[in-house]
Amino acid sequence: MDNTQIWLKDWASAIGIALSDNQLEQFEAYYRLLIEWNEKMNLTGITERSAVYEKHFYDSLTVSTVADLSGSVSLADIGSGAGFPSIPLKIAFPRIRVTIVDSLAKRIRFLEEVVSSLGLADVTCLHGRAEDVARLPEHRDRHDVATARAVARLAGLNELCLPFVKPGGIFVAMKGSDIAEELDEGRFSIEKLNAAVHQTKRLELPNERSERHLIVMVKKGPTPKAYPRKAGIPLKTPLLRNAIRL
Template structure:
């Protein structure tokens, strides 16, 4: 175990997570696959090892501060996962999680399938498709305990992509950087339309870089109305926003 691994293990303890040597080996294998595949396709602009461990691995694990992922059988859907953040680090840390990763780019799905196979991760489904389309399938709609998205888009549009996946009583956790107040305000209307409410916002700092992070937690209080999500592309281009004349679509 070298310095980045020791650092991640210590930081995980601060999050009340204990990572075994085997789990740390999985993180290192994940890092190597990320760098290898990044030479063939654009997965991340962050490839320096210490930075990956902090800005991708540790950052992903902070979701554990917003939801109890230790409950056996907990299901999580990661929307627009990209290179697998936060779902793959969370799966490594919580092996009993049932994970579904949804991404619209087939190349990224192939990378994630390779990661899942090489790391020996069970109960991980990598689904290729647009969130707007997948959310209308009965096996995914209103089904998940936890839904995550990491800096994919502004909240007003992101809520429509992600909340349809959460079951009633479940939670959507949006991972954001700094300057979130405007997004929070403009997203309130969409929460009401999508059967959810803002539960809590946690402010964090990365341990080394000290950059600001926020975990925005939204609780699903009723099943998603049939009208949502709208067809592919619409939620981000024309998010659900309050206006003087009603809804801006």
């Protein structure tokens, strides 16, 4: 175990996660695959090992500070990209059941390789648009937790993610430093999708000290039949209180 792995183990411990040697080996295998595949396709602009461990791995694990991931929790990760936050969360909490949705087939192939190489069970990688997958009965209003990291502004993102969450479940939107305007802009879509803001948690990365926020929304009832709208519309024409209706 080197210094970078010790840092991750200590950082995880500070937020209540005990990582075993095997789990640390899984994180290292994940890192190696990320760098290998990143040479063939654009997965991340962050490649320096300690930065990946802090800005991708640890940052993903912070979801556990606002979501109960004990037991067989069902988590849907929307627009997962290179697998953040769902793959780090699956490594740290092996019993959770993960569904990863991404619109780019080659990213899904990468994630399938990660899942296979790391020996992760109960992970489903779906190639498709979130608007279409959320209409499927097996995913609509079905998941305990939905997550999204660096995907889009809340006003559009809410319509992509909240339909996956079952009543009583939560959506955790992972955001950076300036969230006040975006949160205010997104409140109308939150109401329209039968949800409410439960809490907003501010965090800092351990070494870099850059600011992060977790916006937690609780689902109050089933998704209205009108949502999500057709693929592409939620991000092009987000639900805004003063939007012009054509």
